[in-house]
Amino acid sequence: MNNWWINAILALLFWPGLLSGALFGWFLLWMSRKFIARLQGRQGPPFYQPFFDFWKLIGKKTIIPNGVNPVLFYALPIIGLISIIFALALLPVPGSSGISFEGDLVLLIYLIEMPVLMDVIAGYVTRSVYAQVGATREAILTIAYNLPFLGALIALAVRLHSFKLATFAAAPISIATILAAVALFVALLAQLKVNPFSIPNAEQEIVAGIHVEYNGLPLALFELTHALETSLLVGLISILFIGPFTSIWMKLLIFFVVAVVVILLTNITAAGTARLKVQHAFKFYWTWGIAATVLVVAAALIL
Amino acid sequence: MPYKLPLGPLHPAFEEPYKLTLSCKGEIVEDAQVEVGFVMRSIELLAQRRNYIRDLVLVEHVCGICSNVHASTMAMAVEKIGGITVPDRARYIRTIMGELERLHSHLLWAGIGAEDIGYHSMFMEIYFLRERVMDILEAISGNRVNYGMISLGGVTRDITDPKSILAMAEEIKKGLEKVVIPIFTQDKTIIARTKGIGTLSKDDALMYGTVGPLARASGIEEDIRESFPYAAYDDLGFKKVVLDSCDVQARVVVRALEMMESIRLIEEALKNLPSGPIRPEQVPLTIPDGEATARSEAPRGEVFYYVKSNGTDTPARVKIRTPSFVNIPSIRAMVKGQYLADMPLIQASIDPCCSCTDR
Amino acid sequence: MSNIFSRLIQTSRRRSPWVYRINAGSCNGCDIEVAPCFSPRYDGEQIGAVLQGSPKHTDILLISGPITLRTQEMVKDVYQQIPSPKAVIALGSCPASGNVFHGSPTIVGSAEAVIPVDLYVPGCPPRPQAILEAIQKASVMLEKGETRSQREVSHE
Amino acid sequence: MDDRIIKLMEQTGLEKPEERIDGIWFASQTIDRQKLADSVHKLELRLSTATCLERGDGEFDVLYHFVHGSLALNIRVTTKNQHLPSLAAFLPSASWIEREMNDLYAVEFDGHPDPRPLVRPAQVPAGFFRKSVAESLLKESEAK
DSSP: OOHHHHHHHHHHHHHHHHHHHHHHHHHHHHHHHHHHHHHOOOOOTTTTTTEEEEEEEESSOOOOOTTTHHHHHHHHHHHHHHHHHHHHHHHHOTOOOOOTTTTTTHHHHHHHHHHHHHHHHHHHHHHHHHHHHHHHHHHHHHHHHHHHHHHHHHHHHHHTTOOHHHHHHHHHHHHHHHHHHHHHHHHHHHHHHHSSOOOOOHHHTTTHHHHGGHHHHHHHHHHHHHHHHHHHHHHHHHHHOOOOOSHHHHHHHHHHHHHHHHHHHHHHHHHTOOOHHHHHHHHHHHHHHHHHHHHHHHHHHHH | OOEEEEEOOOOOTSSSOOOOEEEEEEEEEEEEEEOTTOOOOHHHHHTSSSSSHHHHHHHHHSSSSSSSHHHHHHHHHHHHTTOOOOHHHHHHHHHHHHHHHHHHHHHHHHHHHHTTTTTTHHHHHHHHHHHHHHHHHHHHHSSSSOOOOTTTTTEEEEEHHEEEEEEEHHHHHHHHIIIIIHHHHOOHHHHHTTTTOOOHHHHHHHHHTTOHHHTTTTTOOOOOOHSSTTTHHHOOOOOOOOOOOOHHHHEEEHHHHHHHHHHHHHHHHTOOOOOOOOSSSSSSSSOOOOOEEEEEEEETEEEEEEEEEOOSSSSEEEEEEEEEHHHGGHHHHHHTBBGGGGGHHHHHHTOOOHHHHHO | OOHHHHHHHHHHHHOOOOEEEESSSOOOOHHHHHHGGTTTTTGGGGGGGGGGGGGOOOHHHHHHOOOOOHHHHHHHHHHSSSSSSSSEESSSSSHHHHHTTTTOOTBOSSTTTTOOOEEESSSOOOHHHHHHHHHHHHHHHHTTOOSSSHHHHHOO | OOOOHHHHHHEEEEEOOOTTTTTEEEOOOSOHHHHHHHHHHHHTEEEEEEEEESSSSSOOEEHHHEEEEEEEEEEEEBTTTTTTEESTOOOOHHHHHHHHHHHOOOOEEEESSSOOOOOOOSSSOOOTTTTHHHHHHHHHHHHH
């Protein structure tokens, strides 16, 4: 019993939770920026950039906008952050001492949706018309990208007869897993809000989108949540590929390599495209998303 | 539920302060109100208190992007009143500066337009090329912005080494042909974001009195460089670009093709640069009684100057009409029924310049 | 422990200057020289500088133009929206002296009269290199607590 | 002379054209704004801008500049008690031009559909480009 608690706390705070999740997320975000900069013929930021961006925001004074409930103003990013830490702790990364039980996938999906929900609420409560437009767009996009995202995860669960994430990580690589990874990748573009699906953050028409009124510590927490979300969502794709390997170091290596490849692919897509409008993005997910889902489900059931 | 979305006066999509109040229903824009005047510096009033030499510097600051054309149009009006003839070499150098300015302005616009549809990589490509144009401008005038090249009756600095400039121009031409023109005219995401968006019919364009690439993209055949040539355009020959699809894409293509024509004019002028002085030996400080108008084609369209002189060294009245002053009101005709996400691009497609509009 | 934290935050202020730009009646000359600062040739991202769309996310305010009467209140408002610590850089000759617009009845002619300015960048317009240098200097000022927003707070 | 000018003279009753190096100049006190607007629209002439000049006797000259290609046409009218009939009521492109003239010289345009200030800041009085007003304002601001 005692052991279980210690393991859970280790998973939440160190591996794969807060500390390593943040470091890994920051690393992935830095790599995105650097890679895009190099593609555009620039030098790009030094590798510690996201780390210092976070600490600088912590050190700034926080201005609570007029007419906004201060408790709600702070609570939203904190709830989002806590849910994403718990979600990370569920991730069966190699060497994790974390919690694992039948049905943890359902909990994970719920926890992943929390920060998005908090974002949308944050957009509405800050009483800025820009944030509200951004929140509407994010809400619409959530409905769209969840189709391939949930479709892929459910198809895998059906195939493996299990709703346990550890089973996913232990499963051998098959056509179904690869298709599922592709579907997850398609959803990832919108989940990370990169081009061509960056419309909720479209700086040019709605200033800074949902977080336009946020500043200082709460903004830093949102940024941290974003970093953790990045490592979680990329990690979720990575664990599909570590099944066949037995040595923990090999598993770690594959986990890391797949994550880097996924981030690079994301950024190649982002650098080569313009921003799509909401209705275009929605249409994209409802046509290609359905196609991908059907394909994954078919592969899961037949192959 | 209809709501009002204010864009500006300070907004990341706008280079300058002006206010666009959109009445929206969901993501659809129903109407727009434009408010200008934030950059009012009373340049016309100041010009009526300073002598002609200081005025040329002052009117350059009407707009930092098309500074040269303001100075040269003011000089043209004053030269008409004073009967000053401009030497051939100066006419050619004025043309070269005018076309270089057009190149840098169109590239600047293209970069901002790319940013407005969230295409950062294209912004970077275009700004990389634009730096080459800035290099030429710096090599000729010694400055990157606000060149101070125009004097009454001529220009202040000579082009001493046309060959090296020609080589640099060649490089820009390659960049335009390989990068900018294909992106502008063929890139799928760009076409998806621009085709059929922000239509301004020919009738509306006439009614609002629009000028420049905006008017030419709506089928109005008007380019002063061709219809009423000044500087060296008569000698060099000029072909205007007119399209009639009236949407944002047409404006993109018109500007892209205009850049090719500009680079041709620059090369032609550099190759045939006449020898001789760059300004008359003696330029009078006082200008005789009289009034004159002058027009020339700035990157954004027709610039109009009216100068009245009362025989002293200070003009009695300087009236400046800039292209954006007539182009900006036409936003209203373009936005009805468009998506909110297209608004930054639509307002950018007319290339609004508020420091011109307000003066 | 708190010492390490405050040191970390100070360093991060130097490493991560987020920039917001206001055009307060400029002729555009300064503004079109800000955009190249973030383009391939000059690339401000190397020193961590990023252009931000909202004043609430900003550390350094770039202000250009002679401050026209109609932008005066907007400038004050934006300055107040920026969470401290913050630095203000006045770009070009206009916010320093009014430049060629000196004497016009519709301008204030001095940024100092409206908000506290930390750094002036000379030039009409200043070159991108000079603008980037100013951003870097301002971020060092933020690190050392030398900006006027920081000093005026500590006096209180 | 250009056909279009002759047609315009027939349609609007303008007379005594003066040809100069930079176009045709007319002076008229009685021109009908609606006829002028209809006629220039038919001939595809664009209203480039209008200039306001101080005459010195308390009244103002307003020059309407029309252009099309190489054709430049200037029509001079004079205010009565600083009032003029509005052209914007018939020609939308005149709207901003007349609003601006009202800001700068306090010339009233009767029948303007939208007579709000355009560029004038609230801190300065309407007509601040007039010599008398400008002198005092400039002295004040130069003293600062």
